Amino acid sequence: MRRLAIVAGAVAGALTLTLAGCGGSDSGSGSDAASGKAELSVAGAYMPQPVSDMAAGFLTIINKGGADDRLTSVSSDAAGQVTVHETVDGTMREVEGLDIPAHGELVLKSGGNHLMFEQLKQKPKEGQKVSVELRFAHSDPVTVDIPVKPATYSPKHGH
Numbered sequence: 552m553r554r555l556a557i558v559a560g561a562v563a564g565a566l567t568l569t570l571a572g573c574g575g576s577d578s579g580s581g582s583d584a585a586s587g588k589a590e591l592s593v594a595g596a597y598m599p600q601p602v603s604d605m606a607a608g609f610l611t612i613i614n615k616g617g618a619d620d621r622l623t624s625v626s627s628d629a630a631g632q633v634t635v636h637e638t639v640d641g642t643m644r645e646v647e648g649l650d651i652p653a654h655g656e657l658v659l660k661s662g663g664n665h666l667m668f669e670q671l672k673q674k675p676k677e678g679q680k681v682s683v684e685l686r687f688a689h690s691d692p693v694t695v696d697i698p699v700k701p702a703t704y705s706p707k708h709g710h
């Protein structure tokens with residue numbers, strides 16, 4: 552299991568680059584087979600301090616590699632269950648997983664895709680960190696320490 556540093560702030564500039572040249576292929580046949588596999592990193596993770604025994608988590612998974620990957624499951628010692636949710640027309644629902652396109656990114660943000668922590672063992676407080684393990688269809692699992700922010704915290708997104 553690799554432990555990746557969270558590089559908040561460095562993301563905004565990188566996104567423009569990673570999105571350029573993305574041909575939008577959804578054939579699944581690997582239009583960019585030359586560079587082989589996904590190269591994942593995580594940026595901008597945070598959890599608004601929860602007000603109940605449920606919490607949401609947000610982060611961006613950047614894929615610099617030439618192959619698609621997929622976030623398939625998440626777990627944390629801090630919660631009985633962590634699920635992946637999407638938001639459609641203001642209503643959230645659990646999904647089996649979320650795609651991380653080659654040379655692209657998967658964005659989990661307020662009002663959109665998010666991690667859902669249920670059955671919190673202790674209510675995380677601002678300034679603490681919640682460790683989660685992200686698991687993928689192809690890449691090795693990645694552990695992220697998600698910093699807990701004020702309940703009203705909203706990041707400045709570069710896009």
Ligand SMILES: [Cu+2]
Pocket residue numbers: 636643644665666667
């Ligand atoms: Cu949710």
